[in-house]
Amino acid sequence: MPELRLHNSLTRRREVFVPIDPGHVRMYVCGPTVYDLAHVGNARPVVVYDVLARLLRRLYPRVTYARNITDVDDKINARATASGEPIAAITARTTADYHADMGALGALPPDVEPRATGHISDMIDIAQRLIASGHAYAADGHVLFAVPSFNDYGKLSGRNRDDQIAGARIDVAPYKRDAADFVLWKPSPAELPGWDSPWGRGRPGWHIECSAMSHRVLGESFDIHGGGADLIFPHHENEIAQSLCAFPGSQFARYWLHNGMLNINGEKMSKSLGNFFTVRQVLAMAPGEAIRMMLLRGHYRAPIDFSENGLADCRKELDRFYRAVERTPAAPSAEVPASVMDALCDDLNTPLAISALHALADAAMAGDAQASADLQAGAQLMGFLQSTPAVWFQGNDDSSWIDTAIADRIAARKARDFARADAIRAELLAKGILLEDGAGGTTWRKA
RNA sequence: GGUCCGGUGGCAGAGUGGUGAUGCAGAGGACUGCAAAUCCUCGAAUGCCGGUUCGAUUCCGGCCCGGACCUCCA
Incomplete structure (x- = not known):
């Protein structure tokens, strides 16, 4: 088996992946806030880390892949207020939609999927630990993380404290001791979701949940933490600060992976800009595998542009793969070919892996049954060729x-x-x- | 302003200190009643200026251009 190398955002270089426990690799990925349908940009990390999880499972005997569901959040509250729909109904429905949409893209479910509301006591516990060790303080019903108490703050994002202050564009709340301090816990009025805590009825801040859930399901130190590049600051920076201070001596996540953004017309696809397509809309334009191909034909750290033309190209590429395995049925024995494995092990070089698939498709097209089998095995490791040629070309x-x-x-x-x-x-x-x-x-x- | 990431053929997109993958599109041909698919052949690219080097697309510096983050964001 080739050596797996991954680009670690923490060191900004490609490193050989050495798991804490080779017998059990643990990975955490930031999941969705369930207030609305996911758009294609939201699907990119899901597909990227799905490939990584599949690869890890092939390289190691046991993998635990955790991806959270954020079901307590101000955007959810706002949605409920606006529509009148109960919060629990919104989060339940959106979670189900998310599962269906990601499944349609060929993403396997994570091994564990903790929900924020199921871990409130863990969050309170971390906040208490941080207060006890002087890394956090209660003020005005809030609990805030004291950023100056953590020397390494800014290491992941490459920011120093002066930049923070210079770049601060928001009013600093009066109860903050330092402009960079962030909320771990905040008071919640009766009409909003809240839980009893040592600081009164309240709800968690955004960052604390990932620290609490990753700790609960993966332990103090784990191998990989993934998410979108837009989460590096402040979300991941804050997670690191909380977790390292709450659990002294731990390493938290050793390898940080960040996927690039999905652009549309050169601009980041985002809900706030309104320039997005939901996964459902795109599934009406092309099969799930073609969407998956579009998300994997560029390197995961580079931005990729969404376009209908690109989607059409992807479908044609898959047409050829399906045609190849249809024309030349696969030989019985198949291993994931080295060309595909090597590409994926080199920081998840999916575009190179796809080109290797094309070489196998050429051979399969020419009648090579072993190449057909290898094509199938390689493609399936990446989540392609999950259907049969008959269904792919003709439907049901x-x-x-x-x-x-x-x-x-x-x-x-x-x-x-x-x-x-x-x-x-x-x-x-x-x-x-x-x-x-x-x-x-x-x-x-x-x- | 600060931090970071990019600029490769018409488009998408890899690799590489020594004659630039792969896919789509295009051109010509084979096959076909005609198409489609398949096969064969072909044209076509490394933002600009310096430096290091025998040699740079690749390393270093500067510039130009684009994007992300610094505020909720995958």
């Missing part, structure tokens, strides 16, 4: 009307009535059905 809908039309056309061709034959073909194409006359007869696929 009733197609008897197509068969009827094809029979008519065959009769016309036999009579050398090509005008009639071409008319039938054009008619079907107008309905999205493309005919192919091969040596073995006429077949069809969705255009």
